[in-house]
Amino acid sequence: MEFDLLVVGGGVNGAGVARDAVGRGLSVLLVEQDDLASATSSASTKLVHGGLRYLEYYEFRLVREALEERETLLAMAPHIIWPLRFVLPHANATRPAWLVRLGLFLYDHLGGRRRLPGSSGLGLTGAPEGAALLPQYRKAFVYSDCWVDDARLVTLNAVDAAERGAEIQTRTKLISARRIDGLWEARLRTTDGAERTVRARAIVNAAGPWVSEVLGGALSVKTGSATRLIKGSHIVVPRLFEGDHAYMLQNPDRRIVFAIPYEDRFTLVGTTDVAWDAAPGPARIDPAEVDYLCESVNRYFRKGVTAKDVAWSYSGVRPLFDDNADSASAVTRDYVLEVDAPQDEAPVLSVFGGKITTYRRLADHVLERLAPFFPKAGPSWTKGAVLPGGDLPDLDRKALAGALRTEHPFLPEDLAFRLARSYGSRARTILGEARDLAKLGEDFGAGLHAAEVDYLVAHEWARTAQDILFRRSKLGLHIGPDGVARLEAYLRAMETTGAEAAPSPAPSLKARGA
Template identity: 60%
Template structure:
């Protein structure tokens, strides 16, 4: 392992993985350390959208929305296997926002950035259109616009995988215990999952620790910063499919917040999110009864089919580490990202990342490299805008056609498995099925088509160490398999 590195990235969420990928692709030596698993926290507990952020227009975040809209199209081209277009129906509630304001917002949404693949907004008569059928007859006026759905944790893993294949060292289960400056180098003490300590040297330290960004600064680096991080909890519930069709719904609430209802995993509906100030430990976050009631109430206000707590098949919560701009309302705290660069003359630089969102991670990484360029005299140009993520090199981005081809080549895998593999791994699915000529060649089936061959791939290529890594981050098969499957996968991974 090379030392000193050019850059040590602390944090294996979307920002850290994106920065590592960008940096190594510019010819830098990169080490990324993550104390848990890739996407173990905030980056896997999102609303699972690649979107411009329609409601951010109300807070005049035009730069952020424009950047996000541009990135939405780029990411769709880079990773069509894990990102898909989605139409959102917005039933209008005149008591929350006037119709002219909604129309103005959608006009900006359509025109702040160019669109190549996603259709623009349209007005919908909810009383006559089938898209209004699942809703209560509260309003006839609705609008529909485009955004994208994403497998959030896989987006993180694919960035880390690409970084690794370009030469970065990616270490999960490795914690930054401390770091100190020695002239123009950082000397970092790392602790691995087995408790072993070692020191590495790096020219630049990037703190992308998400909810732990302030902890890294104050406790592991013994530094103080004028920048603040504000933790905001977002919670979601998942219920059996609420309505037919492929459209999602964006629901306005009396408090002027919105709640999404999104088709999820073919037979489920994802509902979220909340915005609640949070002061606890990020790893201990969980949904509260009040949040559950809030989400249920929003759904029951708008939908013909009402739900209760008994319908919930899964819930999750995440902590968003937002830059503290002094806003009183948690929903109004900026989702934009802010960098804090500490680079005393003649000493090793430190860059800390505050805030950010899934949609803008790639651009955030470019901005990190731009701001670090004065300390990297031989830095190569930006390159990630047109580079597909692993598995994303699917002809015309047509995942269904690729799944059909996979099934034709390997008919024994079955249609359901072919489509799941295509949606999860894209063209990397071929590394899983390999030279198999019959289903038995894939090894034991742990349920829902998850085979020993897939688990071996996940362990070797994607850092999966536990059943939870596999069932809730590399895939979402935890929604389909019994609880005991997690222990069986644990045992397999330990012995594989």
């Protein structure tokens, strides 16, 4: 089978490129060796942000682009992205107040802020934001960024790409590819050993930590660029503070750590920056990283934490472009696109670096770089194009949750809100015509019912309990061992009966302006 574009990698960049390309009229195949967002893209700090600290490294272009994208992405996916206020307690020993004010002034004005409120000073004495902090912190600054459900952002880009005509193949690895008669001939292998050969006019190598491995291995292409692999780890602890705001904590080493409300009962703390010298692959948090993050918390909060308080942790390997910076924290978070296209040969474009916030712009730039090879491709289109489920009036998730309860009075309030927050308007597809909870099927715990599982398998490529509990949702923090075991048994039974494992076009496509 022949495609215009073969995209290697099912993280945020690969899914974003596939969506953009198919929307321009190209035929697209995306392959991912594991599950969507199974590596770096689900191991982030869950922020759509400009990167306030990048200003210290004079990354003005990157910060401006990221700030511009915050509100673009908020409008595209208001169900999984929402505004978040950050409290930055002032610590004289780290950065002087004038420097923080200058940074926040630039942050407010570099990106054409429209919806999000600007920064301000805050006296912590007697303020709700100061109640959880140690008494020596009396002043703070407050600014705005956004929260994002990172793994769902990836999945929704893939869903949109599939509904527009792209083929998305998870658990499928690129084994090798060679240039033949102006095309790439690629050999693919699924996890069950089945092989398939396809041809493509171009390849986009968006393999994240594996980008150099794919380039020099499967594609046999030499490059002068390289990735610098940096491990970032996070811990999740019982809730440290009340309120919907988050904290940005400055440490003596000048690194910053975020403390963010997480899944109602928890606080997410991260991230670390540790050089990763091993081969790309699964990463685990080290005891030294746990201690570092706990010390960061204990430096600021009245409620101290230790390693024993960690309810969950996760780590990811970030594939940053190697700019020869002295420290892991100073390595650029900007992206570099490299095209290898010998005369009359099929091109490969490799993505080095990048961050979640700028994924849409990155995809747009990828298609710009490939435009000479696809002269009939359509124009840029993704800015303002809503992701599946994101068509919410006034970007209001709470209003949708209320409407779901009106339509389905049996829904508990917390379940209605979670469905609205995860699926937006597509929550109605999951609920269907149900008139009581029993009609949603088996309850695996924490409000996860069989109807939702069926939807995730049929429309979002979910195949394992891990896919569902820690990527399509974060319910793994709430469901006990018995519920996990029952979910695994349910998925095995679905596989045995041959339940659909890939999405089919949604009838709402035309309504979204496709």
